[in-house]
Amino acid sequence: MKTRAYQLCALLAVAIMAFVLLRYGLSPGSLLLALLLAACPWGVIWLSYRLTRQAESEIDAAIAASKQQRQGNQPGKGV
Structure with a gap:
C-alpha cells in the first residue's frame, strides 16, 4: 500500500511540475x-531503495x- 502512495506522490509531483511550467512559462x-x-x-526513489535495503x-x-537458535537447541552428537 505504501508503495502505491509513493508512486502516486511522484506522479502527482511531475504532473504539477509540468502544469506550472506550461501555465507560467520559464520564470525564475x-x-x-x-x-x-x-x-x-x-x-x-531514494526512500524506496533505502527501505528495501533496510528490510x-x-x-x-x-x-x-x-x-543460531536452531543450532543451540539441537543435542550434541556422540558426547
Whole structure:
C-alpha cells in the first residue's frame, strides 16, 4: 500500500511540475518550484531503495538469529 502512495506522490509531483511550467512559462519562480517538485520523485526513489535495503538486512539478521537458535537447541552428537 505504501508503495502505491509513493508512486502516486511522484506522479502527482511531475504532473504539477509540468502544469506550472506550461501555465507560467520559464520564470525564475516557476523554475524553482518545478525543481522542488522534481525532487519529490527522486526522493521517493531514494526512500524506496533505502527501505528495501533496510528490510533485506532485517530479514537476513532474523534468518541468522533463527539459525543460531536452531543450532543451540539441537543435542550434541556422540558426547
